[in-house]
Amino acid sequence: MFKKMLVFFTLALFTLGSVPAVFADDAPDGNERKGKYTYRKVIKACHENGGVDSPSPTVSPADMTRAEWKQIFESRNFEVFGCQAQWDAISDQDIKDIHAYFHAFAKDSPAPATCS
Numbered sequence: 001m002f003k004k005m006l007v008f009f010t011l012a013l014f015t016l017g018s019v020p021a022v023f024a025d026d027a028p029d030g031n032e033r034k035g036k037y038t039y040r041k042v043i044k045a046c047h048e049n050g051g052v053d054s055p056s057p058t059v060s061p062a063d064m065t066r067a068e069w070k071q072i073f074e075s076r077n078f079e080v081f082g083c084q085a086q087w088d089a090i091s092d093q094d095i096k097d098i099h100a101y102f103h104a105f106a107k108d109s110p111a112p113a114t115c116s
Contacts, residue, residue, distance in 0.1 A: 028073070028099040035101030038094045042086055051083035061105035062112040069106055073099040 040057060047055040059081055061069070072080065073095060078087035090098075105113035 026070075027103055028070075028096055030093070030096035030098070030100030032097070032100040032104045035094075035097035035099065038090075039098045039101060042083075042090065042098075043081070046081075046083035046086045049083070049086065051086060052081075060113050061102040061109075062107050062114070064102075064106060065108045066103055066106040069099065069102045073102070 043052060043057045044055050046052045052058070064072075072078065076087075076095070078084055081087060103109070105111060
């Protein structure tokens with residue numbers, strides 16, 4: 001009886017230990033809250049420099065899928081946002097944070113962004 005219980009609990013521990021690995025996705029290493037703030041700050045600065053027409057973001061995370069955003073952020077080709085020079089000056093950590101924000105609210109995410 002004791003051996004059966006021991007085997008059962010051991011199997012249960014291994015099963016529960018592997019559950020997070022199954023549900024883990026390839027989310028970028030960044031803080032999505034900081035990313036949202038930084039993204040809005042970059043767009044505002046870009047507007048003040050005359051690079052974009054609107055002081056509020058015109059590109060929403062829900063405009064593309066996670067894979068599309070991943071390709072943009074990995075290639076560091078930010079033409080979709082405008083102000084490439086402004087984006088080139090952003091630190092790698094800020095890029096990761098913005099990518100995390102866009103990943104969390106992408107078109108195919110569980111909670112797509114509903115407003116910009």
